Amino acid sequence: MLWVDKYRPKTLDHVMVHTDIAHNLKKLVKEQDCPHLLFYGPSGSGKKTLIMAVLRQMFGSGAEKVKVENRTWKVDAGSRSLDIELTTLSSANHIEISPSDAGFQDRYVVQEVIKEMAKNRPIDTKGKKGFKVLVLNDVDKLSREAQHSLRRTMEKYSAYCRLILCCNSSSRVTEAIRSRCLNVRINAPSEEQILEVLELIGRKEELQLPAGFAARIAEKSNRNLRRAILTFETCRVQQYPFTNKQTIPPMDWEEHISEIASDIMKEQSPKRLFLVRGKIYDLLINCIPPEMVLKRLLHELLRKLDAELKHEVCHWAAYYEHRMRLGQKAIFHIEAFVAKFMSIYKSFLIATFG
Amino acid sequence: MQSSQQWVEKYRPRQVKDVAYQEEVVRVLTNTLETGSCPHMLFYGPPGTGKTTTALAIARQLFGPELYKSRVLELNASDDRGINVVRTKIKDFAAVAVGTVKRKNGYLCPPFKIIVLDEADSMTEDAQNALRRTMETYSKVTRFFFICNYVSRIIEPLASRCAKFRFKPLSEEIMSSRILYICKEEGLCLDAKALSTLSSISHGDLRRAITYLQSAARLFGSSISSENLISVSGVVPEKVVEAVLQACRSGNFDFANKEVNNFIAEGYPASQMLTQLFEAIVEENDLSDEQKARISKKLGEADKCLVDGADEYLQLLDVVSNTMKAFSNMPEEFAYEC
Numbered sequence: 001m002l003w004v005d006k007y008r009p010k011t012l013d014h015v016m017v018h019t020d021i022a023h024n025l026k027k028l029v030k031e032q033d034c035p036h037l038l039f040y041g042p043s044g045s046g047k048k049t050l051i052m053a054v055l056r057q058m059f060g061s062g063a064e065k066v067k068v069e070n071r072t073w074k075v076d077a078g079s080r081s082l083d084i085e086l087t088t089l090s091s092a093n094h095i096e097i098s099p100s101d102a103g104f105q106d107r108y109v110v111q112e113v114i115k116e117m118a119k120n121r122p123i124d125t126k127g128k129k130g131f132k133v134l135v136l137n138d139v140d141k142l143s144r145e146a147q148h149s150l151r152r153t154m155e156k157y158s159a160y161c162r163l164i165l166c167c168n169s170s171s172r173v174t175e176a177i178r179s180r181c182l183n184v185r186i187n188a189p190s191e192e193q194i195l196e197v198l199e200l201i202g203r204k205e206e207l208q209l210p211a212g213f214a215a216r217i218a219e220k221s222n223r224n225l226r227r228a229i230l231t232f233e234t235c236r237v238q239q240y241p242f243t244n245k246q247t248i249p250p251m252d253w254e255e256h257i258s259e260i261a262s263d264i265m266k267e268q269s270p271k272r273l274f275l276v277r278g279k280i281y282d283l284l285i286n287c288i289p290p291e292m293v294l295k296r297l298l299h300e301l302l303r304k305l306d307a308e309l310k311h312e313v314c315h316w317a318a319y320y321e322h323r324m325r326l327g328q329k330a331i332f333h334i335e336a337f338v339a340k341f342m343s344i345y346k347s348f349l350i351a352t353f354g
Numbered sequence: 355m356q357s358s359q360q361w362v363e364k365y366r367p368r369q370v371k372d373v374a375y376q377e378e379v380v381r382v383l384t385n386t387l388e389t390g391s392c393p394h395m396l397f398y399g400p401p402g403t404g405k406t407t408t409a410l411a412i413a414r415q416l417f418g419p420e421l422y423k424s425r426v427l428e429l430n431a432s433d434d435r436g437i438n439v440v441r442t443k444i445k446d447f448a449a450v451a452v453g454t455v456k457r458k459n460g461y462l463c464p465p466f467k468i469i470v471l472d473e474a475d476s477m478t479e480d481a482q483n484a485l486r487r488t489m490e491t492y493s494k495v496t497r498f499f500f501i502c503n504y505v506s507r508i509i510e511p512l513a514s515r516c517a518k519f520r521f522k523p524l525s526e527e528i529m530s531s532r533i534l535y536i537c538k539e540e541g542l543c544l545d546a547k548a549l550s551t552l553s554s555i556s557h558g559d560l561r562r563a564i565t566y567l568q569s570a571a572r573l574f575g576s577s578i579s580s581e582n583l584i585s586v587s588g589v590v591p592e593k594v595v596e597a598v599l600q601a602c603r604s605g606n607f608d609f610a611n612k613e614v615n616n617f618i619a620e621g622y623p624a625s626q627m628l629t630q631l632f633e634a635i636v637e638e639n640d641l642s643d644e645q646k647a648r649i650s651k652k653l654g655e656a657d658k659c660l661v662d663g664a665d666e667y668l669q670l671l672d673v674v675s676n677t678m679k680a681f682s683n684m685p686e687e688f689a690y691e692c
Contacts, residue, residue, distance in 0.1 A: 041621035318672035
């Protein structure tokens with residue numbers, strides 16, 4: 001078992017990082033008056049962990065007996081009927097799905113699944129809640145229509161069905177949904193908190209941790225706890241006992257991008273652009289999300305640039321990322337950004353050095 | 355579940371005279387109640403000012419609970435309101451003839467029905483056009499109430515058939531008195547600072563204020579401080595905004611970049627930040643009008659990008675970089691773009 005899963009806090013009492021939020025959530029569940037919840041925050045900050053802990057608090061250990069299913073829903077969409085396939089994660093009392101997986105058909109998923117949930121009301125035996133919970137992941141990726149139909153379903157079936165929504169950026173969730181939920185902001189853990197967790201894991205695994213080693217991992221993790229723990233485990237596999245000189249392995253794709261960045265800085269020509277395109281394609285076919293590629297590339301480039309160019313470059317990064325969102329193929333826009341950067345940098349070089 | 359009833363619903367005024375702060379509408383509608391005559395109505399104004407409440411209250415008072423079901427049709431944006439619905443459902447309802455009924459409380463129940471079209475600005479233009487003739491044909495037996503945020507999105511022919519009423523954003527005193535009333539009913543304790551915070555973060559939108567109050571009460575119990583309210587409302591704390599502005603003033607790009615990174619890691623919504631940044635910029639004394647205009651333009655562009663789903667970090671960084679340039683009066687154009 002990976003350490004990330006092994007040391008995931010199972011109950012709200014064991015949560016280490018967001019103790020105040022956990023405390024409040026516990027109070028909320030105890031009062032039997034659970035509104036719809038919306039969790040938002042950057043990745044690796046513990047949204048999922050908290051949601052699982054809340055479910056456990058609601059339904060006891062039954063919430064952990066989950067089964068993974070590939071289910072198909074038959075949907076009547078006007079004149080034709082559609083088959084929508086989705087992977088669900090469900091227990092007796094909750095279902096977890098990512099409706100955005102269905103692409104442009106996500107509206108039907110929202111309507112169908114919630115209807116089905118609401119139809120089968122859990123039996124009211126002693127100690128059981130009279131409602132089910134539906135966990136929806138990545139609500140920020142839902143289309144506008146899906147979000148609008150969600151807001152109606154939220155009200156209509158609220159007697160039997162509570163929603164827990166989870167997303168990265170709440171800007172993309174419509175105001176109408178946000179105002180119907182209790183919003184819970186999950187901030188990324190600070191470096192000290194990550195350090196604390198790493199030290200705890202070190203103790204539990206009976207490892208010798210040199211001072212400063214865990215701090216270096218925490219610093220490298222970009223305040224992403226999951227990543228910190230994964231890196232920690234990787235280091236453990238690579239070399240043990242730890243030494244203070246041991247290098248902390250960067251992520252493969254990040255290394256790849258920093259290589260691309262130095263390629264771009266070295267030469268600005270169509271030939272080089274062609275080479276860079278190949279490397280970016282490598283990243284994309286390995287399922288690195290294109291906006292991450294662009295963001296990381298910007299990060300690497302900014303590190304190497306003169307201050308006066310930085311404004312210009314970050315403007316174009318924002319510009320092309322926006323275009324990428326509107327367009328279909330990510331590679332065009334990343335490549336356009338690289339070409340733009342090359343042209344700017346070249347004319348900067350010419351202006352400065354002649 | 356009784357306890358999870360929304361306070362917004364619980365404390366919705368049931369009578370027209372209880373609607374706060376919108377004197378003209380209340381006067382006209384009180385008159386309607388006595389005489390039983392009523393034109394088509396168009397209510398417009400920002401959210402949370404009582405438009406829907408007023409429409410529902412007048413309908414309830416005119417017809418009473420016994421006739422409400424048969425005399426009132428309520429449609430809002432979550433219902434399907436395409437052109438088909440206008441042609442069938444609305445038309446069928448509008449066509450039914452009704453008579454005068456003497457009600458128990460002495461008022462005459464007027465001989466017409468009411469169709470309330472909530473959020474009418476989200477109806478398509480075609481659907482609105484289809485309504486024109488329907489409104490006139492059945493005007494003897496049916497009155498339409500249009501409710502919308504933006505009156506400019508209602509096509510002119512519809513607007514000219516209605517009596518228009520603008521709903522003003524609630525003033526702070528009215529809002530405070532309403533909030534305090536709810537606090538008393540629910541047994542909450544709210545200090546003066548929290549009260550003023552609540553008024554300022556909800557911008558004259560009473561529904562939003564009540565929602566925040568209820569969320570805070572659920573999470574933090576009966577005594578609520580101004581920090582609690584800020585944390586449930588998703589508003590970015592004042593000092594975080596100030597830190598970002600400070601970074602813009604410093605003129606150091608790397609420092610600002612770090613600040614933006616930090617902001618994203620804290621998980622605040624960037625769209626909210628843009629709104630608050632805008633407020634802060636407008637009130638800033640050291641900036642010339644031109645600088646302010648320049649920054650505001652960028653804020654607008656970034657907001658549009660965010661609505662399109664662009665990345666929060668990149669957009670915010672772009673805004674911050676632009677603001678920084680405006681602060682130090684650097685030229686707007688880029689030097690090396692060809």
